[in-house]
Amino acid sequence: MPETVVMKFGGTSVADAERLKRAARRIVAKRENGTRVVAVLSARGKETDQLIAAANEVSPNPDPREMDMLLSTGERVSCALCAMAINDLGHRAISLTGSQAGIVTDTSHTKARILEVRADRIRDALAEDSIVLVAGFQGVSTARDVTTLGRGGSDTTAVALAAAIGAEICEIYTDVDGVFSADPRIVPDARKLPVVSFEEMLEMSSSGAGVLQLRSVEYARNHGVKIHCRSSFHDRPGTVVVAEQETMEHPLITAVTHSTGEARVTLKGVPDTPGIAGRVTTALADANVNIDMIIQNEPVSEGHRADMSFTVPRDDIPTAQQAIAPIAQELGVEVATDPSMGKVSIVGAGMKTHPGVAAKVFTTLGENQINIEMISTSPIRISCVVPGDRVPDAVRALHSAFGLSGEDSIRPEEPFGPFS
Amino acid sequence: MPETVVMKFGGTSVADAERLKRAARRIVAKRENGTRVVAVLSARGKETDQLIAAANEVSPNPDPREMDMLLSTGERVSCALCAMAINDLGHRAISLTGSQAGIVTDTSHTKARILEVRADRIRDALAEDSIVLVAGFQGVSTARDVTTLGRGGSDTTAVALAAAIGAEICEIYTDVDGVFSADPRIVPDARKLPVVSFEEMLEMSSSGAGVLQLRSVEYARNHGVKIHCRSSFHDRPGTVVVAEQETMEHPLITAVTHSTGEARVTLKGVPDTPGIAGRVTTALADANVNIDMIIQNEPVSEGHRADMSFTVPRDDIPTAQQAIAPIAQELGVEVATDPSMGKVSIVGAGMKTHPGVAAKVFTTLGENQINIEMISTSPIRISCVVPGDRVPDAVRALHSAFGLSGEDSIRPEEPFGPFS
Numbered sequence: 121m122p123e124t125v126v127m128k129f130g131g132t133s134v135a136d137a138e139r140l141k142r143a144a145r146r147i148v149a150k151r152e153n154g155t156r157v158v159a160v161l162s163a164r165g166k167e168t169d170q171l172i173a174a175a176n177e178v179s180p181n182p183d184p185r186e187m188d189m190l191l192s193t194g195e196r197v198s199c200a201l202c203a204m205a206i207n208d209l210g211h212r213a214i215s216l217t218g219s220q221a222g223i224v225t226d227t228s229h230t231k232a233r234i235l236e237v238r239a240d241r242i243r244d245a246l247a248e249d250s251i252v253l254v255a256g257f258q259g260v261s262t263a264r265d266v267t268t269l270g271r272g273g274s275d276t277t278a279v280a281l282a283a284a285i286g287a288e289i290c291e292i293y294t295d296v297d298g299v300f301s302a303d304p305r306i307v308p309d310a311r312k313l314p315v316v317s318f319e320e321m322l323e324m325s326s327s328g329a330g331v332l333q334l335r336s337v338e339y340a341r342n343h344g345v346k347i348h349c350r351s352s353f354h355d356r357p358g359t360v361v362v363a364e365q366e367t368m369e370h371p372l373i374t375a376v377t378h379s380t381g382e383a384r385v386t387l388k389g390v391p392d393t394p395g396i397a398g399r400v401t402t403a404l405a406d407a408n409v410n411i412d413m414i415i416q417n418e419p420v421s422e423g424h425r426a427d428m429s430f431t432v433p434r435d436d437i438p439t440a441q442q443a444i445a446p447i448a449q450e451l452g453v454e455v456a457t458d459p460s461m462g463k464v465s466i467v468g469a470g471m472k473t474h475p476g477v478a479a480k481v482f483t484t485l486g487e488n489q490i491n492i493e494m495i496s497t498s499p500i501r502i503s504c505v506v507p508g509d510r511v512p513d514a515v516r517a518l519h520s521a522f523g524l525s526g527e528d529s530i531r532p533e534e535p536f537g538p539f540s
Numbered sequence: 541m542p543e544t545v546v547m548k549f550g551g552t553s554v555a556d557a558e559r560l561k562r563a564a565r566r567i568v569a570k571r572e573n574g575t576r577v578v579a580v581l582s583a584r585g586k587e588t589d590q591l592i593a594a595a596n597e598v599s600p601n602p603d604p605r606e607m608d609m610l611l612s613t614g615e616r617v618s619c620a621l622c623a624m625a626i627n628d629l630g631h632r633a634i635s636l637t638g639s640q641a642g643i644v645t646d647t648s649h650t651k652a653r654i655l656e657v658r659a660d661r662i663r664d665a666l667a668e669d670s671i672v673l674v675a676g677f678q679g680v681s682t683a684r685d686v687t688t689l690g691r692g693g694s695d696t697t698a699v700a701l702a703a704a705i706g707a708e709i710c711e712i713y714t715d716v717d718g719v720f721s722a723d724p725r726i727v728p729d730a731r732k733l734p735v736v737s738f739e740e741m742l743e744m745s746s747s748g749a750g751v752l753q754l755r756s757v758e759y760a761r762n763h764g765v766k767i768h769c770r771s772s773f774h775d776r777p778g779t780v781v782v783a784e785q786e787t788m789e790h791p792l793i794t795a796v797t798h799s800t801g802e803a804r805v806t807l808k809g810v811p812d813t814p815g816i817a818g819r820v821t822t823a824l825a826d827a828n829v830n831i832d833m834i835i836q837n838e839p840v841s842e843g844h845r846a847d848m849s850f851t852v853p854r855d856d857i858p859t860a861q862q863a864i865a866p867i868a869q870e871l872g873v874e875v876a877t878d879p880s881m882g883k884v885s886i887v888g889a890g891m892k893t894h895p896g897v898a899a900k901v902f903t904t905l906g907e908n909q910i911n912i913e914m915i916s917t918s919p920i921r922i923s924c925v926v927p928g929d930r931v932p933d934a935v936r937a938l939h940s941a942f943g944l945s946g947e948d949s950i951r952p953e954e955p956f957g958p959f960s
Contacts (some may be wrong), residue, residue: 130878137594137597137598141598171617174557174617174621175621175624177557178560178561178619178621178624178626178628179556179625179628180624180628181622181625182624183624183627184621185634186621186623186624186627186633186634186635187620187624189616189619189620189623189635189637190616190620190621190624193613193616194618195619196609196610196612196613197591197610197613199592199609200595200606200607200609201594201595201598201606202598203597203603203605203606204595204598204602204606204607204610205598205599206602207599207603207606208599208600208601213606214605214606217609217686218683241684244773264640265659266637267694290718301946314561341882352729361910377815405761412620
């Protein structure tokens with residue numbers, strides 16, 4: 121039984137005819153190595169944006185079922201075009217819609233979850249020596265309607281197919297070289313990480329590393345799918361995401377991540393009575409506003425009133441204000457917002473057994489006169505909310521303090537093996 | 541059981557957001573009359589052309605299966621957008637792909653033929669009071685692949701669905717007011733025909749009337765589907781195409797049609813031996829060149845050689861020349877082409893019982909100094925190949941000679957009934 125690989129190409133990797141042909145050559149090269157290939161493609165470049173614009177021209181509030189029917193066409197176009205290019209290279213390729221590929225989802229249009237993958241048709245095509253191209257980001261619901269999987273959907277398609285057909289690896293081709301110890305645009309000597317664990321990758325994705333979507337990493341962890349995140353522009357290995365193993369070396373800190381799109385909302389002088397935090401968070405959840413951190417100061421005076429702050433994505437400020445306005449009015453408290461917050465996080469599986477890490481984070485930021493506004497932690501992550509304009513300094517300071525750069529880094533830089 | 545109507549909107553009727561919304565209002569108005577509505581939509585304006593251009597950028601010779609996967613997305617986009625617009629108008633609408641609508645075809649990609657229509661899903665949706673939008677021009681093959689139906693495919697989809705669900709009528713909305721006694725751009729006082737028979741419409745479609753595709757008229761005749769061809773810009777009735785009935789008044793002549801894209805190919809001095817016409821037509825058929833007329837002159841001299849001429853679409857001249865070159869070389873005959881030919885035809889069910897019609901055609905053209913190069917006839921049609929630049933004169937002369945204009949026309953101009 122030959123090795124089977126799932127290769128996923130994002131929108132920038134198939135944006136025009138030249139890039140589509142490059143992806144086709146890459147797929148063919150893999151096939152000529154004797155590997156069976158399933159490739160998952162995203163919509164070309166700005167195609168999804170254009171379809172959304174067309175919908176908004178027609179309707180102020182497009183029906184979700186129809187939005188899915190509309191948006192699912194983008195990936196189909198990419199797959200059909202890429203199949204043509206592969207056929208021209210002398211290989212058999214067939215494109216499949218999500219439905220034809222057996223991606224069965226629930227009926228939550230625009231954010232459907234995969235229930236099952238019935239990959240018989242893919243298996244049959246692979247057995248006939250065809251290269252199979254699957255339209256990412258989509259499936260068919262149990263009600264036989266076209267669905268889409270929401271943000272990061274194509275990564276999830278790739279991982280789900282890899283799990284279903286028992287692929288040796290799921291390769292995610294992207295416009296960066298892999299996962300780095302920090303954003304190289306901020307830290308020029310950030311290292312490409314040869315390998316990270318699912319748990320680290322989950323923390324990194326959820327704290328700002330954009331290279332892999334959280335949901336696909338979760339799916340990969342749950343189904344034991346090895347991911348190789350690598351560049352679509354060259355052949356060098358990228359970053360492999362695998363299950364944590366006994367034998368795995370545990371660096372203290374793996375990476376520094378950050379995000380700059382944070383905003384803080386503060387309710388000033390909230391009465392110190394039980395249930396208010398619950399009412400606020402429920403109101404925000406009902407309005408679909410995702411809260412990242414929430415803190416409540418101790419009451420400062422005898423009046424038993426405190427400040428409650430939480431962070432939300434900056435774009436959600438108006439929605440958040442609207443959602444909590446009735447509560448604020450009822451309690452007679454003032455709502456203040458600071459739209460220019462950022463967050464810096466350190467992630468590392470080795471942190472679990474090193475209690476001194478938090479202190480070093482706070483000291484490092486303090487030495488650099490960077491104010492910490494809020495803190496949250498997990499066993500392998502420490503996140504600090506800091507003023508937005510200090511985020512780059514904070515990332516550089518932490519990256520340097522934990523010795524993540526170049527030769528001195530805790531994990532030796534060595535290629536992870538032959539994945540090209 | 542309420543009346544059911546199939547409404548088909550072509551590419552120009554859904555070309556942009558405004559037109560899509562107008563089509564949506566039109567569909568909703570019909571629904572509000574108590575009629576159940578299935579609407580078949582084409583791809584928006586130039587969308588199909590753009591997809592074909594994208595394919596040609598990627599591949600010099602795109603794989604037909606993938607071409608179908610690619611092109612089928614255009615109609616899905618139209619349907620999803622129109623469904624959104626209808627939902628905004630307070631009606632339930634769902635869009636269905638050809639496959640979801642149950643259009644089962646053979647496996648001839650890019651020119652598939654409908655084998656069966658399994659319309660259960662449409663019937664269920666209609667029973668739930670939904671408006672059903674179906675992506676035209678496409679189906680699913682017996683091998684479960686997406687197929688397209690080739691030229692005029694959306695008209696055929698509409699007629700096939702009308703037959704399958706037993707719709708009272710299939711309305712084809714277009715950018716003209718209906719079927720005319722001649723092209724109004726050439727004959728300003730041409731009359732809109734309130735009703736024509738399937739047989740007349742077939743002859744008209746095949747001899748140049750572009751308003752309805754030949755194939756959809758054939759399907760309608762074979763399944764007894766009444767077609768109403770009408771304007772998408774206003775509510776006045778257009779032309780109804782129905783089976784010929786005993787009670788139907790038979791005008792002598794119904795319409796004058798024409799085409800200008802004809803070319804003549806002549807083999808000069810062909811030896812008068814049997815089988816040569818067969819070899820020539822076989823070679824052309826193998827090269828997929830459609831011959832319209834073919835004539836062979838009597839040998840003019842004792843050498844037993846004659847001229848053989850046939851007409852082909854002008855764009856096919858190079859292919860035709862290539863196909864017959866080996867035969868011409870073997871026979872030692874010269875091949876001449878005239879790319880500027882046209883054809884004018886008169887069509888009328890009453891012609892069957894009036895043998896004098898042909899004579900009147902020839903006399904009329906002769907009186908106008910229009911040379912007749914070739915002639916072909918059917919029981920209800922007479923076609924003459926004439927020089928391309930004389931086509932407008934020929935159309936006007938025949939239209940006038942047979943009294944098809946205005947008040948004097950043989951068939952009284954009266955509205956055919958309440959189809960709006």
